[in-house]
Amino acid sequence: MSISSSSPHRTGRVNSAVALDLYSRLLRTRRVEEKIVELYPQQEMKCPTHLSLGQEAAAAGVCAALRQTDRVYSTHRCHAHYLAKGGGLKQMFAELYGRQTGCAKGKGGSMHLVQPELGLMGASAIVGGSLPIAVGSALAAQLQGKDWIAAAFFGDGAVEEGVFHESLNFAALRRLPVVFVCENNFFATHSHQSARQPADNIYQRAAAYSMPGVRVEGSDVVAVYEAAVAAAHRARSGEGPTLLEIRAYRWKEHVGPNFDYSMGYRTKEELDDWMARCPLRLFEEEVLAQALCDKAQLERIEKALSEEIQEAVLFGQQGPDPTFHDLIDDVY
């Protein structure tokens, strides 16, 4: 077993069906979050939104490698995971607008999107908090002989939490069907990884727990997909967990719809460099160049998505407010 590897060789082209699937998931995440950027200044979405613009390929590539019955446990930055796993747009916008019709009846908000029937089992806004919970989901699968696997999404900051090590240790000890997906966007709020970690080697931490660790270029959705397929296969076949370090970049501020390079903790040049490697544009160019699908197909996807988003926004804006009953319900 290779314990860790960096930027694995891309094994080749994906077929048309996979290409369309990946494209749809990428586009869905991108366009929904662009809509949030557009609407957020209206001050009607009264919840903190942590956007994944720029780092969508991590969610899209991993979720495309999962089955509908597979579980996703997410973080405060959960939109992309929810969207890439197929989460409903109406319930999402209603949740952002704090409506009773939201996916969590308006009690969770942007940081706690959930849709259990699609394997979206919730998200924690405590850094590292959902990692062991995903491991527990995998333990439940193993104990009951179920065939689902669990994907635990987390950021580079979570690697510094004790619970990261507790989770990897236990998952490896019991060879649990879990994929640890670290989206390394290099910043914990405004603090760079280099100010928090002695070395830039997250994927190598896997070696300490005798599991494979793989570093993946997060602008390349196919690379992410292939790494996730291998990790999911390993998990499902009883070989145990894998740690993926997907290097991606958050274009927007830590929380909110704006660019923040003017704050000075990172540069416009750095942002421009990453935006030049936009995962959506790169993949669109690739599928067209390789004739995996034609422009008209992509336009049809775009148009249908646009209509779905419009409808979902209206559904969210016009939904009923939750009531006093909702306030005290679901505590126990």
Add this chain to the structure above:
Amino acid sequence: MRELKYSQALDEGLCQAMAADPGVFVLGVGVDDPKGIFGTTLGALKRFGPGRVFDTPLAENGLTGVAIGAAIEGMRPVLVHARNDFLLLTMDQLVNHAAKWRYMCGGKLSVPLTVRAIIGRGWGQAAQHSQSLQSLFMHVPGLKLVMPSTAYDAKGLLIAAIEDESPVIVLEHRWLYDHAGPVPEEHYRVPLGKAAVVRDGADVSIIAISHMVVEAKKAAESLQTEGIDAEVVDLRSLAPLDVPAIVASVRKTGRVVVADHAWRTCGASAEIAALVVEHAFESLRAPVRRVTLKDAPTPCAAPLEKLYYPGASDIAAACRDLVYGAKTQTAASPVESRPRAKDVEREFQGPF
């Protein structure tokens, strides 16, 4: 009825809950070792094997998260800690996650998790192996908390905790483990959130928690000989708290002593006192009294332990004050409980 020790009742309750539902499993540091958490997991290990009763790494917070994840997926994990104090390592998962997952998910997912933990006392266990942290958990909406004081309730509340849809913490007192009492052989539940009047009385209500119920019963017997008729209420559940039972007792007697082997400040006793004032002020014939620990960490030395823990004589003194109208307030006092012939606790010796 047949008698079992409190620890045997826990063992039997666990086995019956596991037999009733294949989704119940037991995990925790040392649950499968030869001592099996003072014998309370040995029966389950023997009957159901290591697939359903297994040891864990020393990662209390992470393993709490693991148990939460399994619970979200519909299983019913029983996570066991040999000491209550270790729960402090799990506060993030218990408070931020277990208590909130259902609410944050709009009720779409539940966390039917049971966490067992033991309160230590005596033989110099000192500050980190003997804390009574119930008020921390009572404070958090989404967590349930029970503290059985009898073998009957230990079995019935453990089964009810395991079968409940919410996370339930079961705090057991180590000194109760050898107390024997009648326990039905069949599977049964003691409802969460229901107190028990364990002794009827007319003059004063002693609202007691966990091991203090034992002390309260002794105090009531002693007071009887002096002509004071004390009622003893065993709360059994601290969350949800049986407010109607507390209020009914206070309305009947007009006097209340709250007995809790935990700290006074912001303790369970403070909450109960506040509830009494809110709900039964007009019935009170005297101020509410509390018998609690001093606000200090647990000491090691035996003479200091003796000073630290209040007992039956302190409860009795507080009751007398209320009935006769004394002016001074009693917390822990050096007065020892009256020795008794068959007292399992007096035979209690180390090592633990």
